[in-house]
Amino acid sequence: MDPSKVVIPPMKDLTPDNITPNTIIINSQGPDKRMQYVLERLVTHLHDFTRETRLTTEEWMTGIQFLTQVGQICSDTRQEFILLSDTLGLSTLVENINHPKPEGATEGTVLGPFHTEDAHEFAHGDSICTDGKGEMCLVRCTLKDTSGKPIAGASVDIWETDETGHYDTQYKDRQYPDCRGILKTDENGDFWFKAVKPVPYPIPHDGPVGKMLAKLHRHPYRPSHMHFMIIAEGYDTLVTSLYIRGDPYETSDAVFGVKSSLVIDVKKVGDEAVAKKYDVKTDDWEINYDFVLVSAEEAVALKNKNAAEALKALGSTAQIFNGLPIADLD
Amino acid sequence: MDPSKVVIPPMKDLTPDNITPNTIIINSQGPDKRMQYVLERLVTHLHDFTRETRLTTEEWMTGIQFLTQVGQICSDTRQEFILLSDTLGLSTLVENINHPKPEGATEGTVLGPFHTEDAHEFAHGDSICTDGKGEMCLVRCTLKDTSGKPIAGASVDIWETDETGHYDTQYKDRQYPDCRGILKTDENGDFWFKAVKPVPYPIPHDGPVGKMLAKLHRHPYRPSHMHFMIIAEGYDTLVTSLYIRGDPYETSDAVFGVKSSLVIDVKKVGDEAVAKKYDVKTDDWEINYDFVLVSAEEAVALKNKNAAEALKALGSTAQIFNGLPIADLD
Incomplete structure (x- = not known):
């Protein structure tokens, strides 16, 4: 990319206090508002997790190595990341959200x-x-x-x-x-x-x-x-x-x-x-x-209703488009 | 494990509303209070992320496949998970927290x-x-x-x-x-x-x-x-x-x-x-x-001070042991 085309604020002097909003800004340059919202929430939770736990460098490296091992054992007939998702309660949550x-x-x-x-x-x-x-x-x-x-x-x-x-x-x-x-x-x-x-x-x-x-x-x-x-x-x-x-x-x-x-x-x-x-x-x-x-119709209606209620309960101001929260359109 | 030795509450009828505390309970059976705290925050953020985004099954699968690819390209001389951590602002955050x-x-x-x-x-x-x-x-x-x-x-x-x-x-x-x-x-x-x-x-x-x-x-x-x-x-x-x-x-x-x-x-x-x-x-x-x-001494003191302040600012009631937050001892 031509550096003269970079229009983001200077990404310099980043500290535990300002790294999150800056990472979100640099991730928000594309046209996909849904992806922006997902990335914004992902980065916020990833960073909050790290700040709250005061994650040590050794724990971070343990995590890097664990995820690497999970990826490397995957094959055409073994999906270890799905097992990880299953055992952390994520899979049942995704299933319940998507098919109420x-x-x-x-x-x-x-x-x-x-x-x-x-x-x-x-x-x-x-x-x-x-x-x-x-x-x-x-x-x-x-x-x-x-x-x-x-x-x-x-x-x-x-x-x-x-x-x-x-x-x-x-x-x-x-x-x-x-x-x-x-x-x-x-x-x-x-x-x-x-x-x-x-x-x-x-x-x-x-x-x-x-x-x-x-x-x-x-x-x-x-x-x-x-x-x-x-x-x-x-x-x-x-x-x-x-x-x-x-x-x-x-x-x-x-x-x-x-x-x-x-x-x-x-x-x-x-x-x-x-x-x-x-x-x-x-x-x-x-x-x-x-x-x-x-019926597909009833499932979609229920899913949209649950999404609106969940975001309200979370105090989120995200807009909903096609039943899914997206980043604010600016 | 002998199922008669299972002392956790029944893990049944889990919904988007109760999956998180139940996952935390089942992850809290070991003796390592620091690991319990890290897992508790990890599961909470992972589930909150999923609830807030109303993550679709397709997006979940895209995530599974992405992480698998990140793991599979890793080798003795390439660490793609570190690149991922670097580009999501996580590495600089961990470095700053650990070496103030x-x-x-x-x-x-x-x-x-x-x-x-x-x-x-x-x-x-x-x-x-x-x-x-x-x-x-x-x-x-x-x-x-x-x-x-x-x-x-x-x-x-x-x-x-x-x-x-x-x-x-x-x-x-x-x-x-x-x-x-x-x-x-x-x-x-x-x-x-x-x-x-x-x-x-x-x-x-x-x-x-x-x-x-x-x-x-x-x-x-x-x-x-x-x-x-x-x-x-x-x-x-x-x-x-x-x-x-x-x-x-x-x-x-x-x-x-x-x-x-x-x-x-x-x-x-x-x-x-x-x-x-x-x-x-x-x-x-x-x-x-x-x-x-x-000096190592000054760095540790500063790290502990920052940890205490950060947890206070977050409204966290976690106890601090050896400078790191841990799960409540019960």
Whole structure:
């Protein structure tokens, strides 16, 4: 850049007292008012954090090295920064802000780092897991909108670990998707499939996030659960999970994902008619759940209302554009 | 961890309103009260940032990917997270907090990512750069304490770029340290050496931090400067740089390092007696500077005073232990 074109105030003699407003000024030269607002808040919080903690040079270097290690362990099949976000409560916060649910709608929860884009499509009644994996569990669900109307033709993407608590992507020799699959809801909004009865498992904890948890005296376990992503035209996409009641980690999920409304019983099929209809045994496991989607319109309205209320409560004077706070237009 | 040993409150039904205190509780189980405080402030600011910006899922993912790229470009000779810290004003803030200077002491500035531990020791009058590099510049300095007493036997570590604006570590075929060296002050606290007249240069901007600067309409240049790290027993280590007056980037340093008291003139040697004594020509360049170190004791006292004042101004009730705020002992 031609230095004669620099129009910012002199960036010189910066002290703990003036570094923040000056950094914000130099970050505010572009046209993107949303980015300016995000950067302004980011720099303010980063600097306030540093001033409040009187962060030492050694702690700063520890942070630099930690973030470097988090980045370096990432690969096509491992996203350690998502694990970090998950374990610091950030992921569940982002999910809740972006997909608020009105009364009666199925609550959302963390996506986690194990969703993939390569799941195969299955027919109702199929097993999404290869033969011989874990204890078989029949999953029978309905999908409706908040008025009780069935939603047909929705895409239901399901993923879970095998009986050892590992996702397929955690195996080095993964050749095809396993314990994951996509179904379309039928004309009644129903879908059913077979899967492995979920088990608790630790998030990958051989890396820097695992070391952080150990230092914080936290365990890395997630309670038994099965992930769902439900996409239907005209509806807000639902990212959620069902959690098995009574799991030892039900109240201490390492990634803060459990919601009471998503905790379900795994019971025996029992009923012979059901067993016959779904080609399972009466003492096989069964899960039932009725999912309820919010219309895209209602979700956006609720999100905008929450944004306005949150900014008001924070005493923020930021303007809202397309539902998001932006820097003041000058 | 044995789930029966979990003594934290149930981590369930977490919402944007209660995720922060709950994350803080689960992070507060260990014995390290300083780490608890740092994590408490970190989680609070991270969550407040997210709530205030109403961070979208796409923005969150952009952040995850950006941090991953920053981590992945790091290597033995490149520290992109330090560049990120430098360009967000964090490094200068940390430096200023940790090494406050009383009136009369030489101000500190950012270390930057190019200091190495392998610089060779030189004798007074040596050149720290191999022959043929850039325009030769004689550097003559004194080192004293705040009472004016010379400091003998101090280690002065100097590093700078060559005339093309690159540090030795930026060359793939680097075989030995160049344009860097260590001198000991003599019995009068003096040291002198030859070096390359500093030139402005861009910080490495072919990576994610460079892309960020471009998006923010910021240039990546640092004004001409020479780095110094001065270590002497009983004194607070001084990390600083001298900046050349009149540099086109003097008031827009990409990493916020310039301080008026560190801006110096590069002049011609001129005096024939000086030229003869130091074996240079009268029209060679020359830099002079009188460095002043703070005693370790005074630096600690000033740091503790600043910490107490800053916490008071912030309305914080954190306790101070060894000069640093810690979580409440309970």
